[in-house]
Amino acid sequence: MSKHDWRTTLGSIVRDFRRTWPQLLAADLLCRVAIYLLLSPLVALVARFFISRSGDAVLTDEEILFFFLRPAGLTALIVVGALTLAIAFAESAIIMTIGFAAAEDRKFAVLDSFRYVYRRFVRLVRLGARLLVRILLLTVPFLAAVALVYYLLLTGSDINFYLTFRPPRFWVALILAGTLGLVWLTLLARALLGWAFALPIVLFEAVGPRVAIRTSLEDTRGRRRELTAWLVAWILLGVGLSAMATAAIGGLGRAVIPTTGGTLPVVAFLVGTVLILSALANLAISFLSTAFLGLIVVGLYRRSTGRGSMGRALDGQKRLAGPAVIRLPRRAWRWIGFAAVAAAAIYATVLSLNVPVGDSIEITAHRGSSGLAPENTMAAVEQAIVDGADWVEIDVQETADGIVVVHHDSDFRKIAGSRLRIWEATYEELRSLDIGSWFAPEFSGERLPTLEDVLLASKDRIRVNIELKHYGRARRLEEAVIEVVEKTGMESQIAIMSLKRESIQRARALRPEWTVGFLSAAAIGNLTRIDADFLAVNSGLATRSLIRAAHRRGQEVHVWTINDPAAMSALIGRGVDNLITDF
Numbered sequence: 001m002s003k004h005d006w007r008t009t010l011g012s013i014v015r016d017f018r019r020t021w022p023q024l025l026a027a028d029l030l031c032r033v034a035i036y037l038l039l040s041p042l043v044a045l046v047a048r049f050f051i052s053r054s055g056d057a058v059l060t061d062e063e064i065l066f067f068f069l070r071p072a073g074l075t076a077l078i079v080v081g082a083l084t085l086a087i088a089f090a091e092s093a094i095i096m097t098i099g100f101a102a103a104e105d106r107k108f109a110v111l112d113s114f115r116y117v118y119r120r121f122v123r124l125v126r127l128g129a130r131l132l133v134r135i136l137l138l139t140v141p142f143l144a145a146v147a148l149v150y151y152l153l154l155t156g157s158d159i160n161f162y163l164t165f166r167p168p169r170f171w172v173a174l175i176l177a178g179t180l181g182l183v184w185l186t187l188l189a190r191a192l193l194g195w196a197f198a199l200p201i202v203l204f205e206a207v208g209p210r211v212a213i214r215t216s217l218e219d220t221r222g223r224r225r226e227l228t229a230w231l232v233a234w235i236l237l238g239v240g241l242s243a244m245a246t247a248a249i250g251g252l253g254r255a256v257i258p259t260t261g262g263t264l265p266v267v268a269f270l271v272g273t274v275l276i277l278s279a280l281a282n283l284a285i286s287f288l289s290t291a292f293l294g295l296i297v298v299g300l301y302r303r304s305t306g307r308g309s310m311g312r313a314l315d316g317q318k319r320l321a322g323p324a325v326i327r328l329p330r331r332a333w334r335w336i337g338f339a340a341v342a343a344a345a346i347y348a349t350v351l352s353l354n355v356p357v358g359d360s361i362e363i364t365a366h367r368g369s370s371g372l373a374p375e376n377t378m379a380a381v382e383q384a385i386v387d388g389a390d391w392v393e394i395d396v397q398e399t400a401d402g403i404v405v406v407h408h409d410s411d412f413r414k415i416a417g418s419r420l421r422i423w424e425a426t427y428e429e430l431r432s433l434d435i436g437s438w439f440a441p442e443f444s445g446e447r448l449p450t451l452e453d454v455l456l457a458s459k460d461r462i463r464v465n466i467e468l469k470h471y472g473r474a475r476r477l478e479e480a481v482i483e484v485v486e487k488t489g490m491e492s493q494i495a496i497m498s499l500k501r502e503s504i505q506r507a508r509a510l511r512p513e514w515t516v517g518f519l520s521a522a523a524i525g526n527l528t529r530i531d532a533d534f535l536a537v538n539s540g541l542a543t544r545s546l547i548r549a550a551h552r553r554g555q556e557v558h559v560w561t562i563n564d565p566a567a568m569s570a571l572i573g574r575g576v577d578n579l580i581t582d583f
Contacts, residue, residue: 009303013295016102023098024291026110031091039087043080050076051525058525060518061499078132085128086121093117093124093203095294097310100204103302106314116203116313123202127209131195134213138191142184149176157419158409165414193227194220200301204308219305230296238289245281249274361572364391364465364580366561367408371582374415374439376406377446381454385462391495392458393465393580396451396481403427404451404480410471414438423471451481455488464490467519468498468507478506497536504532517558528553536560536580539567547575 368380436443
């Protein structure tokens with residue numbers, strides 16, 4: 001592409017934006033409202049329908065993988081994915097119709113663009129399904145290859161050993177997986193560039209998705225470098241605008257907020273103002289990115305193919321005037337300013353009402369105070385007590401002779417250099433292992449503790465959260481743990497949790513009055529429907545909506561593993577009940 005062609009195309013894109021930006025902005029805002037109020041709930045409803053067919057209201061962690069490996073799960077993935085892509089296509093398509101009309105020098109009303117795309121929504125769903133299937137066919141072989149690398153190189157010991165010490169085998173696996181990932185990304189990017197014109201072809205050439213994809217591949221052949229250059233320029237535009245907005249608003253906040261004199265209402269008002277400005281800036285950047293991407297694709301499509309028509313949709317429409325200008329009377333600007341100040345005041349009030357003023361959150365020491373002592377040892381438990389934690393969290397498993405011991409991994413490679421697995425050895429054999437020196441020489445005397453050891457040391461000093469670890473070898477772990485708890489008289493000072501839903505169901509059935517929790521790193525569906533007294537989730541799942549829903553059902557939300565003060569502050573602000581931390 002010559003410099004003249006580049007400048008001509010860019011000039012036409014900028015000209016069309018200047019003439020239609022009010023329409024583009026209105027369309028973008030209406031799309032966001034429609035997606036939030038109608039389309040996203042529709043996708044969630046469809047997803048829940050498929051999940052309910054599996055016999056449950058929620059899927060978590062490894063259940064998600066097994067679900068998508070089944071025919072019903074694969075069907076759900078394609079249907080939900082196609083709907084999600086169709087919604088994204090619809091938002092871009094509405095921008096493209098306005099851009100196409102502008103390129104024809106015709107006016108095209110915002111609602112007309114919605115109607116135009118609505119009539120073609122089924123085609124967009126079919127286009128999304130076809131593209132998703134192609135992406136899956138491209139991705140599956142690479143996932144299988146990565147899984148093979150993992151199986152051959154990283155299954156000799158527990159994965160935590162490789163993540164902690166990173167031996168040569170780990171780096172070989174990482175390099176192989178990274179190389180496979182780069183090849184996959186290259187092929188995917190090449191495929192996406194080849195499909196760049198599929199959406200405008202569906203919109204403006206009255207053909208089906210299959211023909212549109214084939215035609216797009218033909219139209220983009222020999223133009224991949226040009227398309228890549230435009231894509232990179234668009235990405236740099238978005239990144240640059242975002243960086244400038246972040247720097248400006250962050251600088252404003254740092255300059256203004258520390259000079260307020262420290263009164264809570266004033267600080268809350270200024271924080272509310274800064275957050276509103278940040279939200280408006282993000283909205284503006286998102287709009288510009290969406291608008292320019294749609295205009296770029298339409299402009300390149302028209303210049304590259306010379307095809308496309310909106311037919312009767314443009315019949316009788318007036319010609320576009322010059323650059324769009326929104327003129328408001330002075331009174332309107334005053335009302336806008338008043339509304340902005342009122343919004344900041346309301347937001348500030350909400351902030352001040354939600355600022356924690358008391359110690360309402362509890363702290364759990366993760367595997368003991370594992371940031372200061374070797375994990376799951378008596379030293380870590382004692383350190384948690386010294387640190388003043390409310391709870392100490394430990395992991396328990398059964399030895400070959402049925403003793404419940406405190407240990408996280410499936411073997412002892414990470415903490416003792418031994419490949420012994422708990423279910424392959426007796427407690428006496430495991431007691432000889434030094435499980436402290438790996439952390440620091442002063443802990444060389446640490447030996448594998450039993451659950452009874454920890455409970456006796458913790459009684460009336462700290463409460464204990466017992467995580468049941470299952471590696472497919474536990475025979476009667478729930479019963480054994482209950483026996484130890486009752487033997488030590490700690491029934492009122494413990495909680496039991498597990499990643500395995502069957503495990504907490506069994507514990508609940510055996511001791512209905514005890515506190516049980518469900519541990520989850522990923523979830524699809526309504527996590528609060530699980531019968532548990534608390535949900536222990538990672539920070540990504542700990543959204544305000546989940547926390548509110550859990551509290552409505554009388555459940556607490558515990559979040560792991562949080563070691564960053566800023567993240568702690570944010571989670572406290574959301575209303576979590578318990579922070580699980582190494583420190």
